[in-house]
Amino acid sequence: MTRGSRRSWLREAGGVLAAVLVGAWLFSPGPRTQDHSHEPLPAAELTLADLSDKTVRLADFKGRVVLVDFWATWCHPCLQELPDLKAIYRKHEREGFIILAVSIDESPRKEIAAFVAENEVPYPVLLAGSGPIKGWRVRGLPTAYLIDREGRVVRSWFGYKDPRKLEESVRALLKGEHVHDS
């Protein structure tokens, strides 16, 4: 004999109809994503080769608002936020905003170049390799630092960057305003 746990439906045969609500599954950033605003601090130097082996310095972009974005081709979250970054860049590049995408890939240059071409990354991509980068703390990917027109780090992120907050900060810095947590 067995367990009979089912209720008798013959007696309850007039079941109630209820709408099945299937909510759209929104990918939302979770507790591991960190978003910090800082007392403005001068950014460390950053001198790296780009995809055509030309040396690029952070100092070259003094006077602009710069997002130094550490990423890699294997980093799925980086790939997921790429469309947002591209959109913000395109919208604000003429106002003096630039993104320096620093790859920490171990892969050969040509594979990174192929990835960049395929994904049509419009801003400079610099190659750092997987070793430590002096003056820049990269605890994981994506890690990003937002630098104001005076060359000071004012905000940083680890993990997914809320595109609305990022754009808000970029806009404020372009106008010469301060950024702070809302």
Added chain:
Amino acid sequence: MTVEGRLRLAGAALLTAAGLASAATARKPNHLRNEKSPYLLQHAYNPVDWRPWGEEAFAKARKESKPIFLSIGYSTCHWCHVMERESFSDAKIASLLNEHFIAVKVDREERPDIDKVYMTAATGAGWGGGWPLNLWLTPELKPFFGGTYFPPDARWGRPGFAQLLERIAELWKTRREGVESDAQRLAGALEKYTKVEGRGGPLEPAALDNAFKAFSASYETSRGGFGGAPKFPMPVNHDFLLRHYARTKEKKALEMSARTLREMAKGGIHDHVGGGFHRYSTDARWHIPHFEKMLYDNAQIAVNYLEAYRVTKEDEFAVVARGILDYVRRDMTHPEGGFYSAEDADSLPPELLGKVDDVGHEHRKEGAFYVWDHAEIIETAGPGEGEIFNYRYGVRSGGNAESDPQGEFEGKNILFAAHAIGETAKRFRKTEDRTRAILATARQRLFQARAKRPRPHLDDKILVSWNGLMISAFAQGAQTWDDPAYLEAAEKAARFLRERLYDAKRNRLYRRWRDGERKVPGIADDYAFLVQGLLDLYEASLRAEWLEWAVRLTEAQNELFYDPKDGGFYMTAPGHDKRLLVRIKEDSDNVEPAASSVAALNLLRLSWFTGRRDFREKAEKTLALFGAQMRDQPRSLPRMLVALDYALSKPRQIVIAGERAAPETRAMLREVHSRFLPNKIVMVLGRGRDRETLQSWLPFLKGVVPLKGRTAAYVCVDYACELPTSDLEIFKAILDGERP
């Protein structure tokens, strides 16, 4: 008055009619003789003119305008044996059945779809649920009366089977219209009920906490388990509770599961000599079992103990898990690798060996293979060892069965761990290690003596769904101890299924293989449980071929069983068997989980492996179909709650760049698999075809490469990735969530 009421009166009024007629001894086969199911073959020489489920039987019923007597059971079912012996072997009962009915036998393990339809009808109509399930159907297969076990003559408040047959035959002749309209009404209600309406709702984490509360409320503190006797192991409960602990660190969730598992391991439900678990305990102390051993139980229970071991690192859990895996490898494995279905409870008592003809079930006794006399143990194990063994396992000279529902255990002992190792050591003034060694020797001697006893009947058919569960168990055993023997058992079974039960050209599974024959198109359980096994097997073997097969099977599963309108999975494919009254979605996780629950979790895991959004969407829609049921009746769906937990969590993606067999890779895998990390996926990217397969699904994996030539782990959680590392200590810290 309903048919049911009329029949109850009929049964009561005819108490005095004939009982057991002399058993027909002529061994003349009926229409079951060419079947392969061990259960059907057990009835092939009954005087009842049994037919298998099929058009031949149904056409005859229509032509002769007779009702169908449908009897459903399985080969290790105690009361099925009893009814076979008492009623189906009886000449008078057989002639009643043959004259007035078309008798059809179904093996529920071969055809759970048929069983599900009629079990739902029988429980819904209030006829009771269980096996054997006996129903009377109109020639259109609509049930109008049923029940479980019937004694041959009225007994224990149940109507006698012979009288019932006479009464039903008479009703069919004199009141057909009423009977048919009852059947029609019931079929309508069945259709309505099985639509799974009104149970949907949004997916909320609150459902998980609520389920924990529901388990807490019914938890039995002293002996573990949930609710009183009879006690089933219910592996799905542990699946949920251990994950609840992993998610919330709620100690009570772990304690409820761990204590229950400890008590089960101590009980008579656990085979202390040969390993493995019997089906359920008739008492609340896990002491007096029904002795059949089912593959689906042992597979899932092994996983419970493996997971409890990963959480607690208690050796006891590891020992029990190994006991199950070694038992299945030894006694339940086909030479080519598939796993058999079950071992019966009953066997010929050793003292009758050579004295009687062991044909049919007549002389077999429940548990005869497993129970012991006090003196026999002293004699077999040796006086010193025997005494210690008997103390430890609660053996008494007059027998130790405190309850004995069928009067089968008089003077016999059902082993249970009455005294702990420490107590036993103290009592006999020995060290614990020495005590363990003595007990191991005694166990070994008993095992050898027992091997000479007549064995219980083995149901050696090979079912895909249950093999899927067992593949998971061996794969998880292989993961836990990095044990190649367990991995080999899992892979060999998977290859067996691929060769024998899979049609690659059509991408379709069959359900059952036995004796060279594959039969019955796969049902949703076959696809879902096998896919789960293959996902676990991939994470143990890191061979992408298993993932590729899992993806293909999932595509077939979605095509055949998924309900695109409301979500959820039907048990059967459209056109599977047009004679089934309804297409049912299993709506509860019972001793076996529901296909929808297992499929939902598989789809979520696979969506991370493959990036397939459609997989994730189907999982979410399936969970949403049962959203309110999970919230309001959580104990009916613990396995679906596991899928909900996964859906709401942020699974870790652990990708190791390195060769599968390299020591550094293995060291990292051992770190992953020694921990209980339910919400994760693991991949290994070496060189060659496996890498290409995984990259074809997730192109970004191309950049996952070793660091400076060394194996490296890439771990991402929740939209953030750790820096890749080749350092085992850093990797361990990442797994433990201790990175800054």
